[in-house]
Amino acid sequence: MIGKKIILASALIGVLAFGGEQFAMSDADRAMYAEMLENNPADIMIESGNELLEEYCGGDAGLAKFLGVSEDELPAYIAGFPRYIDKLGMVVGLDQVLQALMAQNGHKPFALKSSEMFDMSAYAKSIANEEKINIDVNANEQMKAAYALGEEVFTTKRGGRGLSCMSCHSPDVVGSVLRTQPLPDLGSEANKAGATWPAYRMTKSSLRTLQRRFQGCMNNALLAVIPLGSPEMVALEVYVTEKAKDREIAIPGLKR
Known part of the structure; x- marks a missing residue:
């Protein structure tokens, strides 16, 4: 049962109209994207996750x-989510909750980077489809600290090129095109990153989580890759998810 999994085509089509998108997709890509709006390949993965x-x-x-x-x-x-879970004693993503629950039930937890975990966490997030992101970064001291750390990770320049997440997502560069890809506002209605991941990536032909997407960006920028589930990576997810607060959840998303 996929439950409340409803892909809002109108919201996703908005991505096609995003500034500079004409440079990001060929006509063939556009046709494929339009078809996948109706038949997202990740639907099968969501069912597997269930x-x-x-x-x-x-x-x-x-x-x-x-x-x-x-x-x-x-x-x-x-x-x-991400949120502070008292029994775990830290701010965690939904996938880490699933790991803890698997362990409690006597199972070896799936690795955070495994396809099984991507499927299961995508299904778990899809339970909240049609809900609005309601992350509360002021809920407690732990969430406040996570948000502050996430902002630091997002804005701190690293590596030989001196790049940060802000290098591609600051207001003054949003809409520019980098390697045929428009640089998005991560909290916009067209993108709303925190509400549309896990998502199916057309260029990877696979389902990916938001943290895994962060790692892809870090690889592309030749930065040291932050481990999935680490305090820094969870904090980065907290920071980016807050940008999509009050946006409606639609899982699985569909990304180029």
Whole structure:
């Protein structure tokens, strides 16, 4: 059961109209993108993630119990991730919660970079489809610290080129084209990164998480890659997700 997984074609089509997009896609790519809006290849992966959650975590009910909420409350609660989980003692992404739940159930947790974890975390995030991102970066001292660290990671220049996330996503360069790719506003209605990942990447032919996308950017910029699930990477997800606050969740997303 994919549940509330509804891809809002009108929202995604907005990406095609984004400034400079005419340079980012060939006519063939555009046709493929339009087709995938109706038939996202990641739909099958979401269904696989549902089956994995059922097998290893007790399904939606098991996840809700682990998080200390009712099944009815689960969608809105998921829309607040990353968040501080008291029983884990730290700010975590949804995938790390799934790892902890697998371990509690006596299973070896999937690696954060595994396709199984991408599928399962995508399904778990899709439970919150049609909810609005409600991350609260002022909820507690841990979230405040995570947001501050995320901002530092986002803005700090690194590597021999002196690049940061801000180099491609500051207001003064958004809309410019880099290697045929328009540089997006990560919180815009067209992009809303925190609400549309995990997503299917056309250029990779696979489902990816937001943190995995961050790693791809770091590789492209020749920067040291921050590990998935590390405090710095989770903090970066907190910072970017806050930019999409009040945007509607639509998983799986579809990205070039």
